[in-house]
Amino acid sequence: MTVTESGTGGAGGSAGGGVPGGGADSLDAAPARPPRAGLPQVARYAALTVAAVATGFPFYAMMVIALKPPTAVIELPGSLWPWPLTLETLETALAGGEIARWALNSVIYSVGSMVIIVVLSSLAGYAFAKKRFVGRDAIFWSIIAMMMIPYHLTLVPLFILVSQAGGINSYWGLIVPTLANVHALFLMRQFIMGIPDEMIDAARVDGAGELRIYWSLVLPLVRPIVATVGLFMFLWHWNDFLWPLVVGQSEQMRTLTVGVAGLRQQETLLPLEMAGVALAFLPIMAVYLVAQRHFLQAAMMSGMKG
Amino acid sequence: MSGHTDTSPRVDPPPGPEPQSSGARRAASRAGVLLRRREARIAYAFILPYVTLFLIFRVVPAVGSVALSFADYSLAGQFSWVGLDHYERLGGDPLFVEALRVTAVYTVIAVPLVVVGSLVMALLIRRPSRGTKVFRSIFFLPVMTSLVFAGVIWRWIYSDNGALNAMLEGIGLSSVPWLSNELLVLPVLASVATWARFGFDMLIFLAALMSVPVELEEAARVDGASWWQVFRYVVLPHLRPALFFVVVIETVHSFQVFDVIYVMTAGGPVRSSSTLVFMLYQRGFEYFEFGYAAAIGVVLFAITLVVAIVQGRFFGRSRT
Numbered sequence: 240m241t242v243t244e245s246g247t248g249g250a251g252g253s254a255g256g257g258v259p260g261g262g263a264d265s266l267d268a269a270p271a272r273p274p275r276a277g278l279p280q281v282a283r284y285a286a287l288t289v290a291a292v293a294t295g296f297p298f299y300a301m302m303v304i305a306l307k308p309p310t311a312v313i314e315l316p317g318s319l320w321p322w323p324l325t326l327e328t329l330e331t332a333l334a335g336g337e338i339a340r341w342a343l344n345s346v347i348y349s350v351g352s353m354v355i356i357v358v359l360s361s362l363a364g365y366a367f368a369k370k371r372f373v374g375r376d377a378i379f380w381s382i383i384a385m386m387m388i389p390y391h392l393t394l395v396p397l398f399i400l401v402s403q404a405g406g407i408n409s410y411w412g413l414i415v416p417t418l419a420n421v422h423a424l425f426l427m428r429q430f431i432m433g434i435p436d437e438m439i440d441a442a443r444v445d446g447a448g449e450l451r452i453y454w455s456l457v458l459p460l461v462r463p464i465v466a467t468v469g470l471f472m473f474l475w476h477w478n479d480f481l482w483p484l485v486v487g488q489s490e491q492m493r494t495l496t497v498g499v500a501g502l503r504q505q506e507t508l509l510p511l512e513m514a515g516v517a518l519a520f521l522p523i524m525a526v527y528l529v530a531q532r533h534f535l536q537a538a539m540m541s542g543m544k545g
Numbered sequence: 546m547s548g549h550t551d552t553s554p555r556v557d558p559p560p561g562p563e564p565q566s567s568g569a570r571r572a573a574s575r576a577g578v579l580l581r582r583r584e585a586r587i588a589y590a591f592i593l594p595y596v597t598l599f600l601i602f603r604v605v606p607a608v609g610s611v612a613l614s615f616a617d618y619s620l621a622g623q624f625s626w627v628g629l630d631h632y633e634r635l636g637g638d639p640l641f642v643e644a645l646r647v648t649a650v651y652t653v654i655a656v657p658l659v660v661v662g663s664l665v666m667a668l669l670i671r672r673p674s675r676g677t678k679v680f681r682s683i684f685f686l687p688v689m690t691s692l693v694f695a696g697v698i699w700r701w702i703y704s705d706n707g708a709l710n711a712m713l714e715g716i717g718l719s720s721v722p723w724l725s726n727e728l729l730v731l732p733v734l735a736s737v738a739t740w741a742r743f744g745f746d747m748l749i750f751l752a753a754l755m756s757v758p759v760e761l762e763e764a765a766r767v768d769g770a771s772w773w774q775v776f777r778y779v780v781l782p783h784l785r786p787a788l789f790f791v792v793v794i795e796t797v798h799s800f801q802v803f804d805v806i807y808v809m810t811a812g813g814p815v816r817s818s819s820t821l822v823f824m825l826y827q828r829g830f831e832y833f834e835f836g837y838a839a840a841i842g843v844v845l846f847a848i849t850l851v852v853a854i855v856q857g858r859f860f861g862r863s864r865t
Contacts, residue, residue: 269599284676287669291683294740296688297698300708315711330666363595370588371581375625378592382599388607389849393841395829396609397602402620449587480692480804485830487857496693500808509701516694523689534689535748 243525244424262464298520305329305517307510313413332514341492341498348413349476356472357465365457369439377425379428386421386479390481396449413483417476423468430464431457470526470533477523495519613839620833629839641841643816644824647731651820652799655735659795660788660797662739665747670747671754684744693740696808700724703809727817730810734818735782737805742798746791753787754780789860793853800849821845 296297304313306324307329332338353494366372397416406412434457442452458465483494498513529535601650614631618624635641652761666684670677702708703723710720723733757780765775803822806812812819812827819827821841 249784265690280674283669287676289670290666291680294687294744295683296708297695297702297740298703314838315706315708319708359595360596364593365838366588366591370584371848372585372588373590378596380670382596385603385607387597387604387850389797389801389842389846391803391825392610392846393603393606394825394844395835396613396828396837399613399618399620399835400602400606400609401550403622415598416602419603421599421603424595452792453591478689478693479828480691480693480807484807496691499694499697503695503700503808513701515687516697520690520694524686527686527689535685 248306269498284486301513301516301520304420304510305405305513306373309508309510309514328510328514328528329518332511333527337490338495338515338518341493341495344410344483344487344492345519347410348479349473351410352414352417352476353469353472355418356423357480359418360420360423360427360468361431361458361461361465362453364424365431365453367424368431369434369436369457382421383425397461397468401486408487408489409486412486413492413494417479417482420472422473426468427461434460436452465532466537467533473526474534474538482501524544610839610842613836614843616836618835619790627836632844634837635840635844638817639820640824643822644819647816647818648800648802648820651731651735651802651818652796654732654798655738655802656792657796658735658744659746661741661789663743663791664784664788665752666743667747667750667754668780671751681744681747684747686744687741688744690741692737692804693808695737695741696805697742699805700809700851703824723813724810727814730814734802734805737809738799741805742795746795749787749791751783753784757783765782785860788836789856792860793856796852796856797849800845800852821848 246328253407258544278492301322303319303321305328306321306326307313307318308325309328311318322350322396322497324540367375401407401412401416404412406415439452440457442456447456478496479494480500483497487497496519499512499519502512585679615628616624616626633747670680670684700707704710705720705722705725709723713720721729723729762775762779765779770778801822802820803826806820806823807826808817812823822845825838825841825845830839
């Protein structure tokens with residue numbers, strides 16, 4: 240579980256050309272001559288299809304039930320027919336105001352954290368990758384070593400810290416403690432190390448200031464990792480549960496995960512509950528369809544977390 | 546948010562003291578020393594915001610957690626040292642012993658399930674052919690889904706009149722109380738975790754499978770090796786580092802399972818799915834016994850560490 244310098248797939252790749260090869264890309268670059276199948280093709284497809292149906296069924300059921308009228312009595316298997324469908328339940332769920340508010344909180348929490356994490360980790364990652372200063376490697380590897388400390392160990396003191404500072408039921412209390420993301424820092428530093436020193440020196444000779452080099456040279460060169468880290472951070476915060484659960488205690492400050500998890504206590508009808516889940520899941524689904532490659536890459540990289 | 550970074554432009558006069566001779570830039574001249582100092586100042590300014598936040602919100606709580614486990618603390622601010630009291634209480638707390646057992650049983654069920662499942666799926670999907678990309682996308686969908694959202698759907702599927710029981714009745718079997726049976730609840734939760742995680746592990750295995758030389762596999766087959774022999778003696782050795790990695794992260798994940806339990810069972814029936822992290826949450830945030838909850842966290846960390854080390858030994862010193 241040690242994270243070594245060479246630990247990230249392709250992270251050290253040359254950034255000069257633009258896209259350093261990442262995990263998801265290499266998955267498509269399969270061996271030219273695939274090994275012969277151990278199983279007959281038909282059996283293979285049958286197994287894959289069964290697995291795909293089992294994997295996809297919960298999503299299908301969620302969508303179909305969310306598209307039933309709010310008071311529909313769910314009977315099986317009849318209710319799983321994708322007909323008749325109505326947007327009524329989704330509208331009711333949104334009109335209640337509650338879910339819309341939770342969605343807003345989720346957006347603030349995940350987008351806010353994502354943007355700040357990308358900025359902080361790329362700034363620090365640039366310094367750790369390209370600057371010479373006393374204690375550079377000692378500081379960097381101490382931070383990486385802290386990955387071993389599980390989140391749950393720090394939960395209680397973190398809560399006390401934030402509550403003493405008055406951060407309970409506030410956006411900053413939600414966001415600020417998650418900003419020093421080790422993962423993001425590690426990926427940023429690894430990728431920025433791939434930028435040739437000559438390019439940075441050349442920019443400096445041309446009279447670019449330090450912030451300008453960072454903003455106009457380094458960041459554009461590592462755009463792929465910025466996208467991947469950003470996406471991964473968005474996803475992580477969107478799905479985060481435990482921290483929002485303890486910090487966002489009031490109804491007004493709940494995120495979607497906390498709100499949806501609490502719907503059961505209110506004895507919500509099944510279609511409405513599924514509508515809540517659907518509304519929480521659809522943004523993820525939309526981003527996934529657009530940026531699937533980055534998602535796969537982000538997931539591969541998250542593996543380095545351990 | 547740029548509030549932290551706005552010190553650097555000032556440390557940054559336009560073109561510095563003539564870096565013209567960039568080829569011999571490490572000359573030990575006076576200018577070189579000045580440049581190096583300036584570079585260090587800028588570097589510190591760049592890492593300062595990150596490092597400050599890291600110290601406050603990662604290092605302080607980690608140290609604080611150990612300190613807190615030897616103390617009593619209330620939200621009103623009363624603090625007192627209690628020595629080993631919390632740890633002694635843990636030893637004699639039947640709820641804690643039960644949580645340990647539940648966590649261990651859950652891990653023993655969930656880890657093999659997801660490791661074997663994802664390995665099988667990787668082997669099935671590894672040969673690029675029509676549709677593999679679609680399958681891969683579908684298998685990956687649960688990975689991105691919060692276990693809170695997934696848990697709500699699965700709770701319904703496994704409920705007494707949910708989809709699974711309807712299916713069982715449809716084929717003439719009787720329905721099963723999946724979530725209210727103390728023996729079934731952990732396998733059910735493990736199945737949901739497996740559903741949520743196998744797509745990720747599958748990707749790790751797929752990447753590792755790329756390193757298996759095709760020629761070697763074909764040669765083995767030509768020599769008459771069976772499917773199993775090829776897998777066992779040609780493919781599996783190449784998967785060792787990936788296998789180690791997946792086993793370790795899945796074990797860590799299982800030890801720390803929380804979301805899905807909170808949503809699907811709330812630790813029940815009785816306490817049969819109350820894991821260590823669930824107990825930590827209840828002690829800390831329902832009973833506000835912060836010191837006691839911190840002690841649970843420290844024990845959890847110690848167990849995770851020991852298990853990871855043991856697994857490291859078991860797999861040899863393979864690097865991930």
